[in-house]
Amino acid sequence: MFAHEHFTFPLLLSLQVxxxxxxxxxxxxxxxxxxxARGRFxxxxxxxxLVTLPLVLPPVVTGYLLLMLLGxxxxxGGPLAHLGIEILFTWKAAVIASAAAALxxxxxxxxxxxxxxxxxxxxxxxxxxFSRWGTLxxxxxxxARQGIFAGLVLCFARAMGEFGATLMLxxxxxxxxxxxxxxxxxxxxAGESRRAAVLVVFLxxxxxxxxxxxNRLGPRSDH
Amino acid sequence: FEARxxxxxxxxTASSGTLRRQIEAGPSADVYLSANERHMQALVEGGHIRPDxxxxxxxxxxxxxxxxxxxxxxxxxxxxxxxxSLERIAxxxxxxxxxxxxxxxxxxxxxxxxxxxxxxxxxxxxxxxAAYLRRDEVDAAILFATDVMPLSxxxxxxxxxxxxxxxxxxxxxxxxxxxxxxxxxxxxxxxLCSPEALPTLRSxxxxxxx
Numbered sequence: 001m002f003a004h005e006h007f008t009f010p011l012l013l014s015l016q017v018x019x020x021x022x023x024x025x026x027x028x029x030x031x032x033x034x035x036x037a038r039g040r041f042x043x044x045x046x047x048x049x050l051v052t053l054p055l056v057l058p059p060v061v062t063g064y065l066l067l068m069l070l071g072x073x074x075x076x077g078g079p080l081a082h083l084g085i086e087i088l089f090t091w092k093a094a095v096i097a098s099a100a101a102a103l104x105x106x107x108x109x110x111x112x113x114x115x116x117x118x119x120x121x122x123x124x125x126x127x128x129x130f131s132r133w134g135t136l137x138x139x140x141x142x143x144a145r146q147g148i149f150a151g152l153v154l155c156f157a158r159a160m161g162e163f164g165a166t167l168m169l170x171x172x173x174x175x176x177x178x179x180x181x182x183x184x185x186x187x188x189x190a191g192e193s194r195r196a197a198v199l200v201v202f203l204x205x206x207x208x209x210x211x212x213x214x215n216r217l218g219p220r221s222d223h
Numbered sequence: 224f225e226a227r228x229x230x231x232x233x234x235x236t237a238s239s240g241t242l243r244r245q246i247e248a249g250p251s252a253d254v255y256l257s258a259n260e261r262h263m264q265a266l267v268e269g270g271h272i273r274p275d276x277x278x279x280x281x282x283x284x285x286x287x288x289x290x291x292x293x294x295x296x297x298x299x300x301x302x303x304x305x306x307x308s309l310e311r312i313a314x315x316x317x318x319x320x321x322x323x324x325x326x327x328x329x330x331x332x333x334x335x336x337x338x339x340x341x342x343x344x345x346x347x348x349x350x351x352x353a354a355y356l357r358r359d360e361v362d363a364a365i366l367f368a369t370d371v372m373p374l375s376x377x378x379x380x381x382x383x384x385x386x387x388x389x390x391x392x393x394x395x396x397x398x399x400x401x402x403x404x405x406x407x408x409x410x411x412x413x414x415l416c417s418p419e420a421l422p423t424l425r426s427x428x429x430x431x432x433x
Contacts (some may be wrong), residue, residue, distance in 0.1 A: 071358050088360060167351075168354075172319075173343070186319050189240055
């Protein structure tokens with residue numbers, strides 16, 4: 001029941017995958033959020049909707065789209081394969097699947113957080129001599145940090161629970177790509193309800209601990 | 224059946240295991256068709272289906288297939304899967320999908336399971352394996368003959384696996400005891416098990432109950 005492959009490994013894998021996915025989705029999501037909040041370009045709202053799509057689509061569909069993109073013949077997958085980089089059926093695919101699922105959360109919260117920042121303050125910073133990047137780093141982001149942090153927390157939570165797209169992209173190979181979510185599913189389907197229940201408990205306790213700590217240590221208005 | 228004047232049929236499609244759990248949880252179906260005898264057996268033991276109501280409906284075969292885009296491979300027997308050129312072989316996940324269980328049985332029977340395991344990609348179900356074949360993401364796959372048929376352009380069957388290497392792939396059908404329309408249900412089951420249904424079954428790649 002507690003065999004490494006089917007217990008410790010999934011838990012560790014999920015933590016690693018979620019951490020990496022949060023970093024990836026966090027960075028890309030923040031960039032997109034800033035672009036959508038402050039940018040003025042044709043198709044801005046269309047971009048917003050496109051980024052929100054992974055939330056609307058059934059996870060398996062998102063997985064299939066990613067498969068088309070990252071597979072041997074995909075836009076990204078093809079060139080990467082030539083370079084000898086294999087994404088599909090490895091933990092890297094799990095990271096990308098989770099990041100894709102978490103991205104909408106990051107973009108939405110970042111955009112909202114940045115839009116809340118008074119543009120006057122940014123303008124003032126410019127006047128005082130700050131560069132674009134300087135303003136971003138010293139003014140905008142610190143003021144938006146609560147929303148951004150909330151976004152990161154959501155990313156992590158979503159990544160921990162990610163299932164459908166991961167299944168399609170990474171497969172459920174014990175000892176290689178079986179995250180906790182996948183492992184719980186497999187245990188349930190195979191009738192191993194006790195092991196599934198134990199995994200669920202661990203997943204909840206682990207996630208609870210991490211999310212609670214993050215919430216307490218994160219930026220808050222009463223600090 | 225519907226065209227013949229039988230009653231209208233509502234299909235509820237899901238994996239055999241999921242459907243079995245639905246039936247165990249309450250009256251949800253009049254007829255149950257299972258791709259795996261184990262689930263049918265569980266329902267009989269649980270009292271949801273009478274043992275004499277279970278009928279053999281169809282059979283299937285396991286095949287090895289490859290994406291159409293790859294150079295055709297000559298496979299004389301299942302053991303030939305060990306060839307170096309096959310780096311990724313998709314099969315169903317033995318823990319959760321019958322198609323995977325049969326595949327594991329066969330691979331173990333020819334003694335190549337352990338050696339082949341690192342190269343296996345475990346998929347959740349046959350449509351997923353089919354997707355991998357269609358997109359040429361794997362070098363070969365083991366799945367049901369009936370799943371390869373719709374893929375005519377994108378996949379090529381290499382080998383029909385010797386049925387003695389695995390448990391018989393039998394689809395069973397039965398009227399659920401709690402059915403509120405037992406007569407109509409029995410009519411449907413009779414029809415599906417009759418010779419009239421055979422041509423349709425065969426055209427989709429199934430074998431009749433022989």
